[in-house]
Amino acid sequence: MRSKYFIGFCVLLFHVFASATAANILSLIEVLEPDQQIWYDALFKGLIGRGHTLTVVSGNARPTKSSHITQIHLDEIAKTLRQNNSPKLFSNTWLSPFEQLFYWYDRQMKICQSVLSSDGLQELIELAPSQSEEQQPYDLILYDATYGPSCLLLLTELFKNVPIVGVSASQITPDLLSVARGSQVQPATVPHFLTAHSENMNFFVRLHNTIIYAMGDFFRKYVVTSVQEAMLAKSEWLKEAQIKPKLENIIERIKVVLVNSHPSIDYVHSLPPNVVEVGGLQFDNFNRAVSVDIQTFIDNSKGVFVITISDVESPHVIETVTQTVDKFPEYGFIWGAEKGSLPAVGSRANLFVGKWLKRSVVLAQHKVRALITTGSHMEIQEAVYHGVPVIAISHGLDNIAQHAQDLGFGIKVDLRVDPGMLTNAIQVLTSDGNFSEIAKSRQLAFRIRPQHPLDTALWWIEHVIANPIETGYIFSQAVAETSFFVLHSLDVMAVFAFTFAMFLINSYIVFKQLKESCKPKKQTENSVKTISSNRKPKKAERNKKKSE
Template sequence: MTSLRYCLLAAVLIVCSSASNILMVLPLGSASHKNIFTPIAQKMGEKGHDVTIVSMHSSSSSGSTALAYKDIVAKTAWQKVQSATGEFNVFNMLRESKDVNSEVMKKVIKNLPVYCDAFLRDPAVESVWSENPDLVMLPAFMNECGLAFVHKFQVPFVYVTTSGLTPWTADIMGNPEHPAFVPNQYLSYTDEMTLWQRVVNSVVRVASPFARRHFVLNRLEGVVQKFLEDDNVSLEQIERNASIVLVNSHHSLGFPRPLTPNVIEVGGMHCHPANGLKYIDSELDTFLNEAGDENALLFSLGSHIKSSQMPEDVLAMFVNVFNRLPYDIVWKWEGSRPANLSTNVLTRSWVPQQEVLAHPSVGGFFTHGGLLSLQETAYHGVPIVALPLMSDQHLNAKQAEVLGMAKTLNLKSLT
């Protein structure tokens, strides 16, 4: 009898301690988008699961914490993406009165098949095809190329939105989305819209899933079919089997909206306490320590937009203003230091943003309004001056302004 009990206990322990193989696939997207996946991968890895992230950007360990997951980087594919796309200069687009979102989308959509094929055939990704994952996780927009892995392995998968809940993802999950009070992420409306704004919002809400099907899914489907040598692959059918959607939003930072149980908000999970700025950048730490409490500002336009692309007159305007401010400023700036910039400004091509925001000397954040940046700012309790330029930044800035977290500026009206 005792032996039987031990056998049963051993069987239970084996079941309870079994680990899963998790595959996270990011065929496209900026380095910041990967930041949504890395906290999940790290925690799963620390819990004993075997986690692999495949993307075009490498991860960096946080402080003394080693990566608890396998990080595979498709470097060859990233080079092809850069070659095919070229550089985006948002400032020039705005100066020429172009719609930045439309211009960026046109270029990205045009090259989507190139991006997808390069990623699927990247030498670093070859080893992944021989794995046997129990679950696949991938971003829900412009990364549908990753559905090839779902079809290949025939396992459950989870969509993760790098922005808020998109209309097509809501449709996939059967989540209601009323256009009368749920603004589209590419429109700078609030939940209290005028009649005309509701009309525009409704049209965009209805049209966007069809546009995505035509310009994204249909263009990627042929690439995936050719790679898998299976003409019956349907990306639209595959994604309908998504188990759940993890949404990079939080109800405290957005407008009210209904969510079904299979749509789970996880916004802000990448936020963390400071890991010791002096160990990451001692010069930057000293600069902020000497500034005094809440007497320093951080200026960053994110990972997509480069401050160094500013036209000369716009750059001169910022330099002039920063030189006159009675604050010390940390400026995320790529390239050589701008001429005539005062000593109260410290430039860095890369900034450990959360460590800087957590510093007691930092009393404000001049930001482009990226969703991750707003979440980090709320987490660390720093007020915002937002300069939205593209994508969902206008909606993010509007939400922050309504909540009393931010003041929003327009680049065209700055002098």
């Protein structure tokens, strides 16, 4: 009996402690890709497990059974994206970097417009405290920092003085670094994510890369941010709430940025302490069994290739892949897609087509030889986590596919140039074990860490909640306030360059004067020689006459 009372007392004490440390968190996420939603679900699940409650404002409407999550749907975002993608004119993978840059920021401004026209915005405004209220309803704001100073970031002005933690399920982007104080871009060593450059860039490639970074910075500062602030200023709902958001007033509240990247598979950045890499927090290290039909298919194959190419790809790509499948009857191919969405695939003994449920579970099978993908960041990350090489089908300007090839665990193929490249890539992977060895090595580098990335992310979030002021000391204020010109000591180098240029100019002037001063002397010597040479014949003639 006493033991029951003791256990009940412990449970009561735990709930009291949890309620004392639990926080109300507001999450602002504009739009997510399906695989990025897995990353956020893992983060939200971890926060709920710690006793926190979440209010999720997003353009993705997903049913949830958790009583700790309240959703506010920004309904117009999905409509805008469908209308924006319908013309197929600005399809990211087929554009030059400059056109992609325009599309990237034009998309952000359209999303901002859809946020302001969504009914969910009114619900968000109603959650904000009035001007007379000092108590804030939230202890922390989680904000998707992938797109930098987006519309939802400006809306955090509704909840003044609430600390902000930036999160991103994507790779590190210049826009993300623009809201992380003390960070800086590195165009000389890190290719822009909209290019297909490798890390070893010559002068002309670095020049091209730097111009793209500069154009992106110009668009972000002087076009996107200004347009978004103007949009918010015209919103009737925000006028009634007496809110006039300004970006410079909000950046200081961003304490930490958590990003889904890791130096073992992503480009290495010189990051300040307030940018924390927590790549792979969605993986839980549990080995789960696949379905019976998939397991039977794998057991009857010499090896398995996993395909994650969706039905939105061109018919030419899908046809090339299916023709390649026919060339390797001894290997099995698992294609994760709706069977009805790939009518050209048909029925093949070595091809399993099914609705994609657990891609990571299939990649964990030991018979998997490679992942055939179009090269999204999350897919490459899953492949490395399971030590599987990658065949990345490129469209010419795929930064992730190029980086996988540069690191040695992937092969980049462009089916537009040569449809046979996919066949050659499969032959190389099945005959050359070096790709698998590098993938396994990258797997170890990605997995071995002091603590699980989810625990790291949760620690930083709770640290900001408990110490919002102190977390503002972990970046360099000098770097944040210094211009690019001074930060890279370009003014100092300009002094050396000017001094050296003056030295060359003065040296040229001095040598020129010396040359001119020596010129008359040579002429005098030549004239003397000429006179003396003329005198000698005359003297000889006189001597001859005397002798006669």
